[in-house]
Amino acid sequence: MSVLLVILGFVLLVVGGEYLVRSSVALSFKFNISKMVIGMTVVSFATSAPELLVSLQAALSGSPEIAINNVVGSNIANIGLVLGITAMVGTIVVDKSFFKMNWPVMMLFSIALYYFLQNDNLLSSIEGGALFVALILFLIYLIRKAKKDQLVEEVDETLAIVSNFKIVTWLLIGGVALFFGSEWLVEGAKAIAISIGVSQAVIGVSLIAFGTSVPELAASIIAAAKKEKAISLGNLIGSNIFNIASVLGLTAMIKPIPVTAQEILSNDILWMLGFALILFPLAFLPKRFEISRYKGFFLVIGYGVFMFLVFTNGK
Template identity: 80%
Template sequence: MSILLVVLGFVLLVVGGEYLVRSSVALSFKFNISKMVIGMTVVSFATSVPELLVSLQAALSGSPAIAINNVVGSNIANIGLVLGVTAMVGSIAVDKSFYKLNWPVMMLFSVALYFFLRNDSKLSPLEGAILFAGLILFLLVLIRNIKKDNNVEEVDESLAIVSNFKIIMWLVIGGLSLYFGSDWLVIGAKDIAISIGVSEAVIGISLIAIGTSVPELAASVIAAAKQEKAISLGNLIGSNIFNIGSVLGLTAIVKTIPVTEPSILKSDIFWMLGFSAVLLPMIFIGKKMQISRAKGFLLVFAYGIFMFLVFTNGKF
């Protein structure tokens, strides 16, 4: 029954996330918001709502370890699994904005999260507000840079002519799917953790984190296989920043997130910092400004080691 709840939870999160993105973009067109702003803010926020609801549901239901490790695990999976596997399918080009803006900001958010948690073993509403304010500032800088470079995010323009009734239906379907999906996923994950004798932190950083990264992984691999623009390193870095600033930031504003599992501060967050930090030297080694297949393999291999240690040590 627990496995069924987890599977149904993931399915509903994928369905709900898709309908929420569609309705958000369509609604934004109704308000004459530019494609560039829609791509950078509306879509980014909408795609993070599943993770946000899972973390919020976990924090409110007394499972803060799932809330924190959902984000930490997702950030590790975005680099080790999603970026690694996608690079193995087809090399990924890296532009200068990676080391000029995206990577430094990701490291700043990651280090800030570490010190906030290390300071008093909790993420308070004030600290959450600081992270969320930092995210808003980052988005404003991104929008200004895009205007300067005249580079517009790709947005499905067919959504501009969707009827109001269809938008409302999408919002209802998306909202209900996300609500029940996050609820069932957290309940099922907690039951599985108890039944197999591991901590909720382990389930949060593995099962839930991978599950919320599967849609992005599938889309990236399919696009890479078709030799289309698969996924930019900047987008993945942006996702990691959004996870900390939005998902944990907003969750902490609603309810203080205490650190209940020592593994979060002893090792998990250091893995996140390590995967993030290694990207900078990696783009300058071998084929410069490129994540090659070999580098992708190394990322996936390192992720495999991480997952092995998570389950063999229980609380590594």
Template identity: 75%
Template sequence: MSVVWVILGFVLLVVGGEFLVRSSVALSFKFNISKMVIGMTVVSFATSVPELLVSLQAALTGSPAIAINNVIGSNIANIGLILGLTAMVGTIVVDKAFYKINWPVLMLFSMTLYYFLYNDNMLSFIEGFILFTGIVLFLIILIRNSKEASVSDGVDDSLSTISNFKISIWLLIGAASLYFGSEWLVDGAKGIAISLGVSEAVIGVSLIAIGTSVPELAASIIAALKQEKAISLGNLIGSNIFNIGSVLGLTAMVKPIPVTESQILSNDIFWMLGFTFILLPMVFIPKKFEITRAKGFFLVFAYSIFIVLIFTAK
């Protein structure tokens, strides 16, 4: 039965996330917010809501390991699984913003998260506030340094004509789907952890993390098959930054998150740091500014090793 709850939870999170993004963008148009700002702020936050609610639900129901590893696992999956598979479909061209802004900021957020957790085995309100403040500052810098014409925002112009009634319905559907989806997913994941005899940290960093990353995976693969240039390493890095800054930041501000399972600090977070770090040399060696099929295969292979090890480690 736990598997059923997990599947239903995943489905509702995908549906709820889609409705929330659409209604949020449509509402933003009503307030005459520029398309660039909508793409960089409203869409970014809206797409992080499923992960946010899963982490909040886990933290509030006594499963802090799931709350933390949902983010750590999602960040690993975004690079190892999603970026890897997308590159295997077609080479990804990397722009210079990668090493000038995106990668340094992601490493800073990742190292800061590690320090906060390692320092006292807790992500406190103050630390969550610092992470969330960091994401706000990052967005301000991005917006100031971006030009309307150069931003690949992925915002659907047709949403500017949606009626207020339809926006309200979408918001209600999105909110209800996300609420019940996060609740069912966390409850089902706990049941699976018990039945498999593994820790909640393992389920959080694998099953839940992959599940909350499925929409991004599907979108990236479809875009790659269509040979759309909108695919960028920056989008996935941005998602990872938001996971740490907004998801864990806001969750810790609502309820401080203790580190209850040692493998989070002794193993899982080092995999996240490793996948994040390896991106820099990978972008330059051997072929500059390209994530080739071979590099994509390497990432997926490394991710496969990670998954096998976390389930077989004693």
């Protein structure tokens, strides 16, 4: 029954996330918000909704280790699994914004999260608020820079002519699916952790984190196979920044998140920092400005080692 709950939870999160993105974009067009701003803010927040609901549900139901490791594990999976497999399908080009902005900001947010948690074993409401405010400032900077550089995010223009009835219907479907999906996923994950004798932190950093990364992985592989540039290093780094600042930031603002499993600080979050850190030399060596197939293979092997150690240590 717990496995069924997890599967149904994942399905509802994917469905709910998709409908929330559609309705949010359509609603933004109604308010005459530009495509660029919609792509950089509305879509980014909407696609973080499943992770946010899972972390919030976990924190409110007394499982803070799932709340934290959902984000930590997703960030590891984004680089080790999603980026690794995508690079194995086709080489990913690294643009200059990676060195100038994306990577340094991701490292800054990652280190800030580690400091906040390590300092007093708690991500407080003030610290969560600081992360979220920093994200807003970062987005304002990106929007201004994008206007200057005349960059436009890809947003589905057909959503500009959607009726109000459809928007409300999509919002309701998305909201209900996300609510029940997050509730069933967390409850099912807790039950699985008990039945196989591992901690909730292990389930959070593995099963739940992997599940919330599956839609992104599927989209990335399809885009790479079609030789499309829909996936980039910037997309994945942006997702990691949003996971820390919006998912954990907003969750902590609603309910402070304590560190109840010390392995999160002594192991899991160090792996997250390690995967983030390794991207810099990988982008340079030995062939500059690209993540090649064998670099992707190296990342996937690293992710495999991480998952093996997570379950063999048992925590």
